[in-house]
Amino acid sequence: MPREVPWVEKYRPRRLDEIVGQTKAIEQVKAWIGAWLEGKPPKKKALILAGPPGTGKTTTVYALAREYGFEVIELNASDERTYEKIERYVQAAYTMDILGKRRKLIFLDEADNIEPTGAREIAKLIDRARNPIIMSANHYWEVPREIRSRAQIVEYKRLTQRDIIKALARILHHEGKRVPKELLYDIAKHAGGDLRAAVNDLQTVVTGGVEDAAQVLAYRDTEKSVFQALAQIFATDNAKKARMATLGVDMFPHELLQWIDENLPYVYYKPEDIARAYEALSRADIYLGRAQRTGNYGLWKYATDMMTAGVAVAGVKKKGFVRIYPPKTIKLLTESKAERGLRDSVVKKIMSEMHMAKLEALETLNYLRAIFENSADVAAHFVVYLELTEKEVEFIAGDRERARTIWAKSLNIHKKLKERGELEGHVEAAVEKEPGETGPKEEAVEAPEEISEEELEKAEEEMESVEEPKESGKVDKPKKKGKQATLFDFLGKK
Ligand SMILES: Nc1ncnc2c1ncn2[C@@H]1O[C@H](COP(=O)(O)OP(=O)(O)OP(=O)(O)O)[C@@H](O)[C@H]1O
Incomplete structure (x- = not known):
């Protein structure tokens, strides 16, 4: 889908008398x-x-x-x-x-x-x-x-709130859009005299839904420069410019990493470019870890280079307006009680299904969000795999329409698995469970017919190496071999 033209360009005054203040x-x-x-x-x-x-x-x-x-x-x-x-x-x-x-x-x-x-x-x-x-x-x-x-x-003077409101109102008029007056005032107030920032905020809240406003604006005061720095990193292919973008950002490198991490999936088109960018981030993460362990904080510089220049040159970026979001893990603090409940239940499922610690599970939830936004098909497999409920799907997708598509696809997968007898009973809890129906059904635990001799032998060898005795009639999912599963294992298996 083509990206929207940034409003700062679309509405850049063409004549001198259109420049305000x-x-x-x-x-x-x-x-x-x-x-x-x-x-x-x-x-x-x-x-x-x-x-x-x-x-x-x-x-x-x-x-x-x-x-x-x-x-x-x-x-x-x-x-x-x-x-x-x-x-x-x-x-x-x-x-x-x-x-x-x-x-x-x-x-x-x-x-x-x-x-x-x-x-x-x-x-x-x-x-x-x-x-x-x-x-x-x-x-x-x-x-x-x-x-x-x-x-x-x-x-050139910092623009007054009045000037900013006037300029924003003009844009809204041209776009045929309306936002509550208080919101307009809020945007103007948070922009600190910078009309570019105000116009970007306006576009973010108008295109992303007015509910976004609180989250975006809550960070404007304290994290103003990080929005600008990220926008610069995501707009350039030049390593030096990307590196310079974070100068003056009042933030520790690991916080910056989190910001870049969460906004990355919206910047690149191709999975291999996204992978390359994540590769750079994981190197940055390694440097940060080493700095922490050894006390050699000189390594922060290398970490910052990887997360700025390394990310900027990772591939071909989407053109146009890129919305920058505060990291969702930070944003969690502003979630409502109901949202926190949903988040906790999703995180618990990730922890138990993927054998992860809480922090890792939280991070994985962020990857899931990117996947739910970018691929309904892959997302649907996760719904079945993690036994998510419809509300949880909505929570991760963050968009009702999108959630409905993913949910419908997951029901299909569920149906197919059931027909092929590959579904363990507990998945049904997340879909529709017959009253009184509990544990796995008999046919659900049978081995699929098309398994080859070779695979059987290999599976047997593996079974022997598992020390824990099993209850009879119970079959573990292959992923539960005690080893932590990652999203990439899952994607590889599909
Ligand atoms: N005084 C103004 N009147 C109308 N629009 C403005 C004004 N200042 C900024 N804008 C809006 O903000 C965008 C960015 O402005 P501009 O590129 O002129 O900023 P700048 O002062 O050159 O900033 P920088 O120092 O970061 O380069 C413009 O495209 C325009 O949409």
Whole structure:
């Protein structure tokens, strides 16, 4: 299914007068570009748009270019070849202009990330520039001094709640959607002046259902940067960018791992890419474990590299808007009493059927959630295997429609198994049990007919190695050989 276009792109203002809350900044930018257009380049040939994320800096550059007929050459300050590229465009732009082509406007993002050597070179280029150079930075004082001294600063303010509400209302109007007024206020309040975050939250709660709102917003205050960091990791194929994304995230690596872990299944298409990404995560987990045991916390760096860069390069990502959710194990704290009851009963079943400790079972529940979302067929096998009830299926699926499909498929599997005599009696407890009916039925314990000689021999050998005597007439499921079963064992068996 194609993903939705991110609303931050869909509703990015195209014109300068659509940008809210930055009147003074826009006036300054217009005056500066006006000087270029009159053929009298301003004394400061570069402009630094400085201010918090999501306040309209990039939007200004593109709207400006559209209105004044420039082609934007966007470069990233952390790209090692930025200098070469700027040089090429600064010169090319001049010649091209004579040929009547569109003028170039060089846009340098993240100017607060320029390395000192690069900064000196870029400063020289500013001196020679024949075309406008606009830069953006979140932290003005971290832009190298040589560049600051050659650039005019334009300050972008954090947007007010009022501005944010106005912008969100406009989007809702276009989408033909409504949300409760209090929710709109809540989103605006939690965004902390960042309209990008607010628009993303709005899209999350509108597309995911308004019930999501409490969970998402509850984390916005404290975990704001982790949402941004994950969005960056899941949007890039560049290892360095992914690694940088988590800088400044106020969180221990194992917490971060949990966030990445739970959001991963929604990012990649192909099972092999998901597997590769999980492989990177499990390596990260190994490093974390080792750091914990040995006290060598230098290993955290490797763990973080694996969970950021390792995950980012794992495969082809889905395009478009990715909803980032708080980890469900953390989210469990906000579950209702009824939900907690269901969760506990599912976890107990996982613990007993798969021989797992509670923590592992909780983690497995999260994998199950991803499976229930992505494959109704596989999910249905789990329903039978774990003897889940309809309510439990609904709880894991988190969506009534989806749960119904999975439940219907599981009834089919159940029926087939029953016909083939492969079903143990207790499974029926989860489906429909005849009143008074208890233990397994006679035919349910017979060995399937099509088993080969070879397999029988092997099975006998294995039976001999099991020490515990068995009650007569009772047959264990093959998975219950005392060894812990994993989801992967299960998937392999299917
Ligand atoms: N002042 C604004 N008016 C209208 N929409 C805005 C404004 N600021 C941000 N937005 C919305 O948020 C999105 C992100 O804004 P933009 O890319 O301009 O942020 P930025 O200031 O460049 O952030 P960063 O510093 O993170 O690059 C835009 O696509 C737009 O939807």
